[in-house]
Amino acid sequence: MKSVSELTDFYYRNLFATLEELEIQRKNLRYRIIIIGIFYTIIFMLLFSFILTSNLASGDFFAFALFAYVGIGGLLYKFLTKDYTDEFKIKVIKPLISAIDEKLNYTSSMYVAQRTFERSELFTATVDRMSGNDHVKGIIGTTKIEFSDLHAEQRHKSSKGKESWSTIFRGLFIVAEFNKNFIGKTVILPDSAQNTFGDLIGGWLQSKNMGRDELVKMDDNEFEKEFVVYSTDQIEARYILSPSLMQRLLTFQKRSKHPVYISFIGDSIHMAIYYGKDLFEPSIFRSLLKYKIAMEYVSTLHLAIGIVDELKLNKKIWSKR
Numbered sequence: 001m002k003s004v005s006e007l008t009d010f011y012y013r014n015l016f017a018t019l020e021e022l023e024i025q026r027k028n029l030r031y032r033i034i035i036i037g038i039f040y041t042i043i044f045m046l047l048f049s050f051i052l053t054s055n056l057a058s059g060d061f062f063a064f065a066l067f068a069y070v071g072i073g074g075l076l077y078k079f080l081t082k083d084y085t086d087e088f089k090i091k092v093i094k095p096l097i098s099a100i101d102e103k104l105n106y107t108s109s110m111y112v113a114q115r116t117f118e119r120s121e122l123f124t125a126t127v128d129r130m131s132g133n134d135h136v137k138g139i140i141g142t143t144k145i146e147f148s149d150l151h152a153e154q155r156h157k158s159s160k161g162k163e164s165w166s167t168i169f170r171g172l173f174i175v176a177e178f179n180k181n182f183i184g185k186t187v188i189l190p191d192s193a194q195n196t197f198g199d200l201i202g203g204w205l206q207s208k209n210m211g212r213d214e215l216v217k218m219d220d221n222e223f224e225k226e227f228v229v230y231s232t233d234q235i236e237a238r239y240i241l242s243p244s245l246m247q248r249l250l251t252f253q254k255r256s257k258h259p260v261y262i263s264f265i266g267d268s269i270h271m272a273i274y275y276g277k278d279l280f281e282p283s284i285f286r287s288l289l290k291y292k293i294a295m296e297y298v299s300t301l302h303l304a305i306g307i308v309d310e311l312k313l314n315k316k317i318w319s320k321r
Contacts, residue, residue, distance in 0.1 A: 002100055007298045010099045018091045019288045022084075029084050030284050033077065040076065044069055081284060088282040089134070096297065097136055100305050104138035104145075111135050111148040112173050120175070120270035121187055122261040124211040125168045128155040132173075134280045140308040147174040147304050149278050171258070171275035172304055176313055178269045184233030185213065186240055188249070188262040191228040220246050226253060227262075240264050245311065252310050256303060271307065 002010070048065055089108040097106045111132025118127060135148040152168040212230040216237045223246040231237035241249075253260045261272040279300050286293055307313070 004295075004299060004302050007096065007099060007302060008294065011096065011294050011298055014099075015092055015095060016289075022088055022091065022282075023288050025084055025087075026282070026284060026288060029081065033080055033284060036076070036080065037073070040073065084284075085282060088288075089280065092282075093134070093280050093297065093301075096301060097305075100301060101138065101140060103140070104136055104305070107135045108133055109135075111150055112146060112175065114152075116146075116175055116270075117150060117152060117169075117173060119265065120173075120263045120272070121185060121265060122189075122263050122270060122272050123152065123168050125154045127152045127168060129153040129165065133278065136304070140305065140313075143308045143313040144177040145174070145305065145308060146176075147172060149173075149280065150272075167276075169272055169274060170277065172273045172279060172300070174271040174273075174304055174307055176269050176271075176307060176311075177267055178264065178313060181267045182236065182240070182264050184231055184236045186216075186229065186231040186233070186237045186264045187212065188227050188229050188241075190259045190261065191224070191226055218246065223247075223250060226250060248311050252303075252307070255310075269311070269313070273303075 086108065093108070094106045097104050111130075112135065114127060114130040117130065130150065130152050132148050132150040135146075137146040139145070149171070150173040151170045153165045154168055156164045156166060158164070213232045214230065214234065216229040216231050216234055218224055218229060218238070218241060220243065223241075227249070229237060229241065249260075249262065256273050259274040261270075261274070263270045280297065282288065283293070288294075
């Protein structure tokens with residue numbers, strides 16, 4: 001697989017002319033959004049004032065008005081930016097993925113299936129709504145890999161029947177075929193309890209996680225500070241998490257700079273990296289020509305696809321059985 005520096009060179013050498021064209025579109029679109037946003041806000045405020053002076057507002061009017069302003073504004077923004085976003089993905093993201101490996105297929109509108117996300121058992125909350133985009137699927141060496149942006153949500157209803165939604169996960173979800181069929185299920189989560197409360201209290205809280213399988217204590221202190229491990233099979237969990245693999249997972253977590261969730265189930269490794277946003281959506285208010293912006297796209301793609309090399313999935317450490 002190409003290095004980050006090689007991909008950066010490709011980004012500027014092969015895509016710069018396209019980026020310059022898109023940069024002109026971006027500036028024009030930014031201007032339109034600002035003008036339309038000003039008129040939209042003025043119209044909304046006039047309507048808001050009219051309803052207030054007409055005594056038509058109910059007790060929940062202010063909350064509803066704010067929700068409507070943000071919701072309609074969000075839909076308007078998506079409508080205005082859709083064509084530009086689609087063109088950016090076709091002309092920039094797709095060629096960049098092909099440059100990494102020609103065996104990878106990219107589809108901007110698709111995403112990893114909900115059943116695959118649920119099969120990972122990384123999150124215990126019920127998924128009531130799933131959306132996503134920027135789906136990549138293919139083979140790196142001999143390892144099958146698939147990933148996309150995902151946004152998993154859960155629905156809630158108050159005692160008054162009011163509906164609301166909360167985010168379970170939003171970020172990059174990756175599934176890759178591992179070189180072994182696992183008998184048990186092993187889940188590795190960010191260790192917020194030990195980081196917050198220390199070894200003694202944190203360890204006690206970890207053991208009381210009722211939604212999880214048995215806690216597995218690892219011998220690597222650095223790994224224990226960053227992750228907590230649950231498994232249906234203590235022996236297999238320690239077999240999977242060899243000292244070298246724990247070090248590779250720590251390296252991967254440090255490179256991502258975001259919470260990382262991992263599970264080994266069936267013949268696959270699942271990884272969820274929580275970013276809290278769509279990763280490959282072009283910003284309207286930042287230049288595409290800036291080096292920092294280019295590196296965000298390049299490094300994120302390299303991180304996702306580099307899982308194969310990072311975790312040595314192409315090395316036949318174990319035979320399937």
